[in-house]
Amino acid sequence: MSSQIRVRLLPNARCLYDEPVQVKVAGLRPKQVVTMRARSTDEKGVVFSSSATYRADESGEIDLDRDPSLGGSYVGVEPMGLLWSMRPETPHRCFIKDKALQPLEVTFSVHKEEGEGQMLAEATNERLLMGDGVSRVPVKEGSFQGVLFTPPGDGPFPAVLDLCSFMTERRACLLANKGFVVLAVPVYNQKIGTFKEIHLDRFEEAKDFLQRQPKVGSKGIGVVSRSKGGDIALSLAAFVPGVEAVVWINGCSANVGFPLFYKSHQILSPLLFDHNKVICTESGATIIKYSVNNPLAEENKGSLIPVEQAEGRLLFVASEDDLNWDSKGYVDEMVERLKRHGKENFESVCYPKAGHLLESPYGPHCTSSLNGIVDLTVLWGGESKAHSAAEVHLWKKIQEFFRTHLSCDAAQTKAKFRYKQVDRKVTTNAD
Structure with missing residues (x-):
């Protein structure tokens, strides 16, 4: 990987599952064509992935909120396209993310377009199901x-x-x-x-x-x-x-x-x-x-x-x-x-x-x-x-x-707090 090229996830690499994330790449050559990829593994161990071709601007930057995919899993300006277009490596599998305590990890990476697609940089997006205090x-x-x-x-x-x-x-x-x-x-x-x-x-x-x-x-x-x-x-x-x-x-x-x-x-x-x-x-x-x-x-x-x-x-x-x-x-x-x-x-x-x-x-x-x-x-x-x-x-x-x-x-809520009765039939085993 090149130390000059970097993938940035904004506003933060850690977010809630239902929040968008802005994917940006910097440090490329002006107008350089690269492949962007996303990859994740679900709770059943099935790998899901997507890819799209992008062209950097005059400053050597790519912004998925702004720039169109030229081909791949989707085309056009699709800020979250790398996520929704991921497909399973095993046919006929649904993405399983059912457990709230474990976040989903998605790796975004940028690769050379030519040859075997050498990886130039990557970043991991941690997508949480449970927010703080829940x-x-x-x-x-x-x-x-x-x-x-x-x-x-x-x-x-x-x-x-x-x-x-x-x-x-x-x-x-x-x-x-x-x-x-x-x-x-x-x-x-x-x-x-x-x-x-x-x-x-x-x-x-x-x-x-x-x-x-x-x-x-x-x-x-x-x-x-x-x-x-x-x-x-x-x-x-x-x-x-x-x-x-x-x-x-x-x-x-x-x-x-x-x-x-x-x-x-x-x-x-x-x-x-x-x-x-x-x-x-x-x-x-x-x-x-x-x-x-x-x-x-x-x-x-x-x-x-x-x-x-x-x-x-x-x-x-x-x-x-x-x-x-x-x-x-x-x-x-x-x-x-x-x-x-x-x-x-x-x-x-x-x-x-x-x-x-x-x-x-x-x-x-x-x-x-x-x-x-x-x-x-x-x-x-x-x-x-x-x-x-x-x-x-x-x-x-x-x-x-x-x-x-x-x-x-x-x-009504205050009254419930005041007069709450504990039901001994309920099991509350927090994980």
Whole structure:
């Protein structure tokens, strides 16, 4: 490496996962053409990488906030392009970063364009999921288990239940950084093959636990969800009091997969898949979008969630290139039904070229991976540039939505501190 050439990460080489970083190179020859690369390893040991060609200016500098990529993983001015365009060295793998305590490390490097691409300089970006002062407490109470994230300070803070299909801490702790008390709870808390039914009571228990937290000031809770978590979130809003705001991301308007029970009674029948309608592609991944049965068919109407019963605010988020199922169609159907019932407690946002897996921003866009529910490698959809722009927009939208619709009561929070009772059933083993 040349001592004169250096890669700078601004404003700091250490930042939160959902924050952009400015990548600059100095010390090159005027107009020198080089390759910029990014490389990271996920929690499963899979290596992800990207590369792009850049030309230095007259001063021998490159600024990814200003300069266009001439080719490679993307083209044009894309300040965070090296991150969202990273791809796995092993095909059909999704970038796994689920544990909050370990930061993600991304190495940015600059290489000679000619020959074997000798590395000229590098710098490591440490991307944190948990900000300073945020607490993380694993929780097991009654029939549910999850992880509770609490911001620093006395509050009052709004409360959000994060319903993830399978356990992940990423979105929950990032929201806690923004001033929310967040409880992450998986929909599937055991192997899929062992499920025969799902009980809404488990998630109501989680909601009640969250509302009892001493720093929580909101009278009700918010719920953020995606995919299978979406229909659980809508069911909570329709059947369980105290749900003030729901963010539904690329879910279904019906109860998918398993019968849904509440108070020992089945309240919704399952919407099932027709595996004969799975489409195989040359890549080895399948498209399962068209294999989901029509929830509006007469024989499936018992699976439709009565979203018109919801009293809280609803934010529907749909990706138009979702290849998992017809998210946009489900939103259109729910909006029409809500209007027919005279309801105005909803809003929707659609992203034309985004795919199913909308995540917090600046992670690699996953185009295909194993779908653990149907046990097939599937295409998720989305064009990487548009998908990543949607993630940035949506992340801000989610925070604004919850801040607007989850009102906080400081007096209520002080009372909780004063009269807090310790529940001996709760295990709080901080890692």
